[in-house]
Amino acid sequence: MLVQRLRDRDESAMTLFYDKYATALYGVILRIVKREEIAEDVLQESLVKIWNSFQSYDADKGRLFTWVLNVSRNLAIDKIRSRQYRVGSRTQPLEESAALRQAATPTFRPEHIGLQEMTNKLNPEQKQIIDLLYFGGFTQSEVAEELNLPLGTVKTRARAAIKVLAKLIR
């Protein structure tokens, strides 16, 4: 329904889209760029990009939220790579991010699982790797270098972590 209206370039559908997904996208973007005013800019750029490239979204290949998450995440990561940004924040502990201080509020998913709950299911090593890969825009080899671990260990931990998250859904 929403997908069809977006495909038909119905501008009012974007308001619905916003109400459904924007706070979650904003949270992810903020987690990556760490500054509110930049996060807001990136969110807006994401909406523009989602609107302009909506025809490239293929519902058969994946879920809408996954697709828009990746659009926003990539823009946010481009942002932090485009600025000198990276030098300073690369070694900053992830725990300092504002995202962990604020309680999450459920939005569109009835079976919403809180951050605390998810974090409890992941062990700290798995969480660190997921955060670097998913929110830091690091490649697996960069993570290996950053954490001084063999690439194989990084891969194993990343897979295990995602398996834990996927299990929570079932």
Next chain:
Amino acid sequence: MNTQEYIESGILEEYALGVLDEAQCAAVERYAAEHPEVRQELTFIQQGLEAYAEAHTQTPPAGMRERVLSGWQAAIRETPAAAPVLAAAAPEAVVRSIASAAAPEEAAESRFNWMMAASVALLVLSAAANLILYNRWQQSETQLVAIQADQSRVATTMQAVEKRLDTRTQELAVLRNEQFSALELAGTPAAPEAKARIFYNKATKAVYVDVRNLPTLPEGKQYQLWALDKGKPVDAGMLATTTTAGDSLQQMKDIASAEAFAMTIEPAGGSENPTLSTMTVLGKF
């Protein structure tokens, strides 16, 4: 590799995390499309990551919804707006070139007209560029004046600060110099609250005065410092207004020798002999 092995290989997790290259992604998508159980597994994985992302939901700043949505609208309106302008310009050029090709005998005139049009266009462009450059130049000029004013103000301030620093450095030198002996001048019964200090260097004969507190002077009067040498008063100079206010040390006239110093109130400019009734402070070695 059967589907179970494929699922367990971890490639789906890597796909969801976005760490695979394009070819690998395409391969995963093909395989998932062919195998429903792989597709199912991938959906679970993506939902897991979605939930993880969603768990980071943040309360957005006030007014963000309106700002972002109107910003988005402005951005998507901007792009198509540029297109019609280009579209409108194109047909015109086409019509003219066809006309000139259809009538060869008119070609020379047409070419002349074209050149005229081109020169006019260039002239207009050049005038516009001149106007823009003139405006920029004017702006730079204004900025330059403002900056120069700023700069001279800073220089003046700097000079004043340097002068003050100089004074303070000299004062500090006097205070730290062991050759100077300090002499407290206490208030006389006429002015019991009055207090001042003399720094006297017997070797160089230099005298400095440091006012702690002196009564306010009547109009047209000034404090005068006297040295008492063998009972005889010797003029040691007039105190400047700033010195009287206790602002800084003041160097007075050199005094060859003295057993005491005193201050009296005298008409501005000083007197030859002290008016003893107005003696304010006095101190003996």
